[in-house]
Amino acid sequence: MRAGCKMRVGIDLGTTYSAVARYDQANSRPVVINNTFGKELTPSVICFLDNGDVLVGEDAKDMQAGGTGAAAAAFKRAMGDQSFTVEAAGAQYSAEDLSAILLKKLISDAEAVSGEKIDSAVITVPAYFNDFQRKATIRAGEACGVKVLKIVNEPTAAAISYGYSGSSEKTILVYDLGGGTFDVTILEARKGGIEVKGTDGNHLLGGKDWDAAVSKFVAEQFLDEFGVDPRDDESAKNELIVASENYKKVLSRSDSVTIQLKHDGNAGKYTLTREAFDAMTEPLLLATREVCAGLISSLGMSWGDIDEVLLVGGSTRMPQVEAFLRELIGARIVSNSDTDLAVVKGAAITAALYAGDSKKVRAFEIKDVTAHSLGALSLRRDGKAYVNEVMIPKNSKIPASVRKPFRLGEGNMTDVVEVYILQGESADPRDCHVLSKVSATGFENDGGGTEIEIEYRYNENGVVDVAAYQGGEPLIIESEPVPEDTGWMGEAPRPAERAVEKSVVICVDMSRSMDKIVDGVRPLDEVKRETAGFVRELAAEGAVFGLVGFGDKVGVIRDMTSDQGSIIGALESLKVNEYGRGTDASPIGTAAAMLSSRSGVRMILILTDGKWGKRDAAVAEARACRSSDIVVIAMGFGNADVSFLKQIATVDEGAIFTTIRGMGEKFSTIATAVKKGSMGLREGGSSDGGKKERIKTR
Numbered sequence: 001m002r003a004g005c006k007m008r009v010g011i012d013l014g015t016t017y018s019a020v021a022r023y024d025q026a027n028s029r030p031v032v033i034n035n036t037f038g039k040e041l042t043p044s045v046i047c048f049l050d051n052g053d054v055l056v057g058e059d060a061k062d063m064q065a066g067g068t069g070a071a072a073a074a075f076k077r078a079m080g081d082q083s084f085t086v087e088a089a090g091a092q093y094s095a096e097d098l099s100a101i102l103l104k105k106l107i108s109d110a111e112a113v114s115g116e117k118i119d120s121a122v123i124t125v126p127a128y129f130n131d132f133q134r135k136a137t138i139r140a141g142e143a144c145g146v147k148v149l150k151i152v153n154e155p156t157a158a159a160i161s162y163g164y165s166g167s168s169e170k171t172i173l174v175y176d177l178g179g180g181t182f183d184v185t186i187l188e189a190r191k192g193g194i195e196v197k198g199t200d201g202n203h204l205l206g207g208k209d210w211d212a213a214v215s216k217f218v219a220e221q222f223l224d225e226f227g228v229d230p231r232d233d234e235s236a237k238n239e240l241i242v243a244s245e246n247y248k249k250v251l252s253r254s255d256s257v258t259i260q261l262k263h264d265g266n267a268g269k270y271t272l273t274r275e276a277f278d279a280m281t282e283p284l285l286l287a288t289r290e291v292c293a294g295l296i297s298s299l300g301m302s303w304g305d306i307d308e309v310l311l312v313g314g315s316t317r318m319p320q321v322e323a324f325l326r327e328l329i330g331a332r333i334v335s336n337s338d339t340d341l342a343v344v345k346g347a348a349i350t351a352a353l354y355a356g357d358s359k360k361v362r363a364f365e366i367k368d369v370t371a372h373s374l375g376a377l378s379l380r381r382d383g384k385a386y387v388n389e390v391m392i393p394k395n396s397k398i399p400a401s402v403r404k405p406f407r408l409g410e411g412n413m414t415d416v417v418e419v420y421i422l423q424g425e426s427a428d429p430r431d432c433h434v435l436s437k438v439s440a441t442g443f444e445n446d447g448g449g450t451e452i453e454i455e456y457r458y459n460e461n462g463v464v465d466v467a468a469y470q471g472g473e474p475l476i477i478e479s480e481p482v483p484e485d486t487g488w489m490g491e492a493p494r495p496a497e498r499a500v501e502k503s504v505v506i507c508v509d510m511s512r513s514m515d516k517i518v519d520g521v522r523p524l525d526e527v528k529r530e531t532a533g534f535v536r537e538l539a540a541e542g543a544v545f546g547l548v549g550f551g552d553k554v555g556v557i558r559d560m561t562s563d564q565g566s567i568i569g570a571l572e573s574l575k576v577n578e579y580g581r582g583t584d585a586s587p588i589g590t591a592a593a594m595l596s597s598r599s600g601v602r603m604i605l606i607l608t609d610g611k612w613g614k615r616d617a618a619v620a621e622a623r624a625c626r627s628s629d630i631v632v633i634a635m636g637f638g639n640a641d642v643s644f645l646k647q648i649a650t651v652d653e654g655a656i657f658t659t660i661r662g663m664g665e666k667f668s669t670i671a672t673a674v675k676k677g678s679m680g681l682r683e684g685g686s687s688d689g690g691k692k693e694r695i696k697t698r
């Protein structure tokens with residue numbers, strides 16, 4: 001290996017075959033680097049032998065054919081799928097791990113053959129690869145110790161290798177029909193570069209559907225002749241599918257094929273003409289036309305705007321494809337003789353662009369688009385369902401970014417904004433890929449309807465990134481993997497998520513009597529303990545709290561906050577007599593003022609054990625609360641006066657007399673009522689014959 005020489009390559013990491021190419025500066029063209037078997041294409045197969053050896057490529061394919069060891073093939077289809085693993089020699093391999101093993105082999109072969117060290121690469125992916133799959137591909141490349149310069153879409157790479165040698169300006173339709181997928185990309189090729197206009201596809205349509213048509217023909221003929229359907233036997237069915245692919249390929253070069261099938265003691269022999277094959281598979285071609293037509297019209301173009309069609313993918317070798325397109329478009333059809341190598345050569349040209357390897361390459365510009373819309377989970381306008389709100393639509397040019405305001409509700413004191421990031425076209429989030437749950441923190445929030453901005457981005461690799469800002473300053477962003485169960489996204493949002501705010505001011509009697517031991521406990525200690533539990537329970541629902549102490553005077557100990565730690569800390573440090581030894585002052589007016597700017601459920605919770613001095617003033621303040629929809633709950637114990645509690649409570653059920661030890665149970669009743677947003681405390685209406693109104697939230 002030549003010391004100090006660092007090479008940049010393009011790698012086509014294919015489902016069945018892979019390849020490596022480099023840019024030849026002397027001749028200004030991409031060249032494929034053969035593997036150590038002297039072949040341009042390396043099978044994308046890995047074989048784990050029982051003795052611990054791992055074979056990759058040609059050797060692995062031979063072993064796979066011989067049925068030795070555990071073979072992994074076509075793992076590219078499972079890229080980014082967390083549930084896919086191959087178990088071999090006691091270890092589990094994800095598609096990403098397997099891709100890294102394959103890449104390592106491709107790189108080491110290319111280094112051995114070229115005598116140069118590879119330090120960076122451009123890797124190709126299908127245009128429809130989503131964020132998970134793109135990130136997994138980048139990680140697989142980095143796991144081999146090479147810098148991944150760029151991820152480039154396969155049809156774009158094919159067009160680059162083709163468009164690179166062209167000189168005039170043309171609109172090209174890349175028609176890519178592979179084994180299991182169909183993709184169409186429309187781009188403009190000009191001397192100085194390639195600009196992708198849009199891409200679309202049907203990923204349930206490919207060569208295997210043509211194989212299935214042959215299988216069906218053979219099985220039906222056999223059934224007619226012998227009364228036995230070979231498809232009823234699983235192994236006969238599989239053999240027929242494999243054989244059908246070969247018959248199909250024969251029909252690409254001959255006008256007919258003779259098919260022999262032995263099954264269940266019978267032997268059938270049938271002839272399938274290309275004409276009959278073309279007729280039976282015409283609906284499949286029509287399905288590809290639908291996809292092309294959809295893309296053309298979404299780009300505001302017509303068929304007549306297409307100058308050339310570039311055929312990519314093994315299935316375009318079927319003569320019917322070219323004939324169909326010629327009739328449909330009439331444009332020049334470029335059957336790329338280099339079908340298998342166009343992608344890797346395009347990747348090599350792209351790699352050279354990064355290196356600035358030659359003037360010719362540097363002057364070449366590539367503009368691509370994203371195949372998937374990027375969105376965020378949002379509430380539908382009526383608040384009754386979740387929807388995927390598209391932020392960057394599919395076929396937007398990449399890199400792309402958009403900033404959207406995110407406004408918190410009035411009175412929402414939260415210090416974290418969570419956004420679920422989705423990729424897909426459906427309005428129903430369950431039909432989209434949930435990429436991540438992103439949390440933004442570090443913003444200032446005074447509860448007055450704070451606004452931050454969320455920025456959604458696609459980078460030039462089609463990889464997603466999210467940022468957040470307040471007043472132009474970046475916020476802290478953390479991204480969590482999404483929990484497996486996202487079924488709740490299809491359910492109606494819970495009332496709590498419909499942003500019904502809940503604000504509670506807790507007013508604690510701190511007079512001398514709260515220190516007097518009753519039933520073996522100090523009332524203030526019990527109040528601290530039970531109130532802290534109540535705060536924790538409701539804080540989990542997003543409630544906001546304030547804390548007021550009273551005795552002969554009233555003091556605001558904590559103003560409204562969503563910080564439960566701050567409230568619980570303040571509760572713990574409460575001391576008797578801080579506001580005087582008696583209970584001459586009413587906390588209701590102070591608490592009501594704290595709630596005046598808040599909306600949703602607003603509640604004053606009074607905890608007292610004595611008889612208050614200035615009762616009339618307290619009752620007047622409580623009445624004012626009722627008229628402004630603030631609920632007063634009065635919980636008394638010890639020497640508290642039940643009839644007075646009823647006078648200040650908004651509804652009779654809100655006057656709660658309890659023993660010190662029974663306080664916990666009463667707190668849970670109140671918490672449940674707050675959570676439901678129904679403050680009547682007892683289902684079925686108030687006990688006073690409806691004299692007092694049920695409390696509504698506003």
Ligand code: AMP
Binds near residue numbers: 178315
């Ligand atoms: P690709 O994913 O591009 O490698 O394409 C694989 C598909 O191309 C498979 O369905 C193959 O059966 C199909 N294919 C390859 N060669 C031919 C051929 N000569 N005629 C018809 N189909 C072919």
